[in-house]
Amino acid sequence: MRLPLTFRTYRTLVSILEPAVLGLLYWRQRKGREDKTRLGERQGHPSRQRPKGHVIWVHGASIGETLSLLPVVERMTQRGLAVLVTSGTKTSAGLIARRLPPGAVHQFVPLDVPRYIRRFLDHWQPDLALIAESEIWPNTIMALSERDIPLVMVNGRMSDRSYQRWQKMPGIIKSLLERFALCLTQSAEDAERLARLGAPRVVVTGNIKFDAAPPPADPRVVAQLSGLIAGRPVWLAASTHQGEESAIIAVHRALAKRHPHLLTIIAPRHPHRGPEVAALAGQAGLQAGRRSQGMHPDRATDVYVIDTIGEMGLFYRLSPIVLMGGTLVPVGGHNPIEPAKLGAAILHGPHVHAAVEIYEALDRSRGALMVKDSNSLARAVSEMLGNAALTRDMARAAGDAVQALGGAVDRTMQSVEPFIVQAKLGARR
Known part of the structure; x- marks a missing residue:
């Protein structure tokens, strides 16, 4: 699938501005918003070994999205799959690390810089990527597409505000959404908006946050x-x-x-x-x-x-x-x-x-x-x-x-089952 000129320009600009992006990363670290000991992960440098066998990459931007994905992560690990969970905030990392099941590891998601994403994917080599809600990072999406790694939007949503904004850039959002193998949404309204913006395969599965276990306490x-x-x-x-x-x-x-x-x-x-x-x-x-x-x-x-x-x-x-x-x-x-x-x-x-x-x-x-x-x-x-x-x-x-309102995790797992089978067979769509 040929990259639109807008994407090629974006990729080039982000690459040129990488020193500024790195400067922003260090500024965030000084403000306490990044983990000083794990800054390398934000640049795609792994701090853990890749597990043997098939790896499923699951990403949630911050605490809420990441915690909502835990039931999906647990189901994956129960199937014998290794799961890489990424998030983008310091708070989410500290919390999620204590609640991950055996067979899952956490890393900070790399910034949307081509070199960082390349380094990240070279190490982890995921067989399938699940991204929660509405995380749309062009270089990441394009890199997964170029490597023929299926990308699924899980618990997807498209707020009215985001929908109105993307309608002003129809070519860009359509080209991004076309690279998703499947979009699983929280509601029929979310599904309709994503379909109108160009997502070719959309299924309503409900909100998986309703299925998340309540937070523990001693x-x-x-x-x-x-x-x-x-x-x-x-x-x-x-x-x-x-x-x-x-x-x-x-x-x-x-x-x-x-x-x-x-x-x-x-x-x-x-x-x-x-x-x-x-x-x-x-x-x-x-x-x-x-x-x-x-x-x-x-x-x-x-x-x-x-x-x-x-x-x-x-x-x-x-x-x-x-x-x-x-x-x-x-x-x-x-x-x-x-x-x-x-x-x-x-x-x-x-x-x-x-x-x-x-x-x-x-x-x-x-x-x-x-x-x-x-x-x-x-x-x-x-x-x-x-x-x-x-x-x-x-x-x-x-x-x-x-x-x-529960049951979304079951429907989500049913929808991604064909991709899990493909991963276990080593055959990517």
Whole structure:
């Protein structure tokens, strides 16, 4: 398949600008966004030996996408296949490494530089590549196509915003999507958009995030912290972004007299913002404790900041009410499935365009409630803290709604089965 002029130009420009790309990588490392000890992986240098036999490459951009792929990774390893899992963020790497099954290894995905991609593929030689959601990197896609390595989009989605943007570049997106052997989508709407943009083979399999196991937690730590906060009204704001924490702190101040000993737990989406969030609480006259400093929430703690990685399973189990972050500001909303599976009632703001299907299902079931601003958030939290039966009913409805939407992993595995067979036979399409 001949490369369009646009792609050839892009490939040439990225190659010429490689020193600048490398400079950006080192700048990110200085800012704490890259792992200093594993920078070579971002340039395609492997830090692990390639497993013998057939290797399936599975990629998720960040924490949510990578964790959602774990059930697929587990199914692959149970079939006796070696799985290379890649992600692009430091946080996702630390978390995923602890949860990978035997037979799977993690590496950082190389940047979309031809030389880096070439080096990466020369070492790992995958028989099949599965890329989650909407990761579209031209040089990577073209390199896989040139090596005749089947590429499958898994849990694919195409937001309205991305669709509108790609419609302005129809030739480019069509040429990219034509190189996917198969696109498996979360919804019929995603499938329709991808097909209109030029994807030749599209199948609706559903959202595999509904099938992911809830995050684990050490029962001893759960018991310890449960004892520390026993008798206190508790709520959690998870995966928050700048602009949301100030509203959450304002809610705490508004409710503190009505709900004595109220404990507000805030888990910023990016843990490095922990000091910033704690400072906001301090400026509001509240006592804040940070998890990363080894602090525990005592009776004097008003706001407990979770600025650590891999502990959301613990705090979802401790809080009966969870506000999902990225919804009070126009980020698009983070995945509410995990707290729903762990028995929490869900609150969210109006900005849920990144996960519309999930939030609509939760809202319909009355397992979740939308709030518009800090005032409506305060009213909702107050009512739920004062009405345990309402909160339990919401939590039960949320869990049932998530359970009813499962099955996407089975459908995904059925769809990729022909490619697995080809890989085992050593015959690539």
